[in-house]
Amino acid sequence: MEEAWRKIDGTKIENLADYISEYLKRDGDFQLFIGTDSQRIRKRNVVLYAKVICIYNVGKGAHVIYSKTKRSDVRDISTRLWWEIEYSMEIANYLRENSEKVLLDEKLTSIHVDISPKLENKSNSIFQAAVGYIKGMGFICKTKPDAIAASYAADLIVRS
Numbered sequence: 001m002e003e004a005w006r007k008i009d010g011t012k013i014e015n016l017a018d019y020i021s022e023y024l025k026r027d028g029d030f031q032l033f034i035g036t037d038s039q040r041i042r043k044r045n046v047v048l049y050a051k052v053i054c055i056y057n058v059g060k061g062a063h064v065i066y067s068k069t070k071r072s073d074v075r076d077i078s079t080r081l082w083w084e085i086e087y088s089m090e091i092a093n094y095l096r097e098n099s100e101k102v103l104l105d106e107k108l109t110s111i112h113v114d115i116s117p118k119l120e121n122k123s124n125s126i127f128q129a130a131v132g133y134i135k136g137m138g139f140i141c142k143t144k145p146d147a148i149a150a151s152y153a154a155d156l157i158v159r160s
Contacts, residue, residue: 005067013065017098020053024100024107029058033142034091035112035149036084039158040074047074050158051087053095054149066157077122084150085113085130092139110140112147114155 005013013019024030033054038047049069056062069087074080088111095108111134115123127143134141144151 003067003069005065008064008066016065017095019065020055020095021100023055023063028060030107031056031058031109032095032107033062033110033112033149033153034088034095034108035114035147035151035154036087037114037150037154037158038080038084040080041070044072046070046072047080047083048158049083049087050154051091052149052154052157053091054153062153064153064157066154068157078125081115081123081126082130085111085126085133088113088150089134089137089139093137108139110142110149112142112149112151114144114147114150116144 005016005019007013020032033056034052035054036049036051038049040047047070049071050066051069052064052066054062054064071083074083092108092111113130113134115127115130117127118124131141131143
């Protein structure tokens with residue numbers, strides 16, 4: 001991926017696939033969670049997207065890396081949410097195609113999307129389509145309240 005990926009401390013990651021592959025070779029019980037969150041910046045009429053990969057070492061915490069992207073062509077909530085899903089799927093497919101297959105297939109546990117199964121929430125408008133799309137592409141889908149990569153990690157990055 002040509003975009004700039006960084007560690008939480010700001011250190012730039014040169015090659016995302018190599019970085020993930022090397023990290024997963026360390027000792028630990030790792031799981032990968034991918035998620036994206038967004039925030040509208042009204043003053044500039046743009047939407048900022050924060051994309052994260054959480055490398056969770058079970059019982060010991062997570063290592064989070066991220067990338068940010070801005071879009072000025074998003075006018076409604078459904079489009080904004082759908083871009084969150086597209087960015088997460090882009091990352092998952094990139095890793096699937098470019099990382100050491102054996103490590104990734106064992107570790108890529110889920111795509112986390114910041115959408116709600118509750119009818120009263122705006123994000124519910126794309127719930128069925130999003131879950132079907134992600135599952136149809138062969139990934140596990142986690143939604144609110146279980147979507148920690150999107151609802152917490154990406155949310156923190158997009159607001160910072």
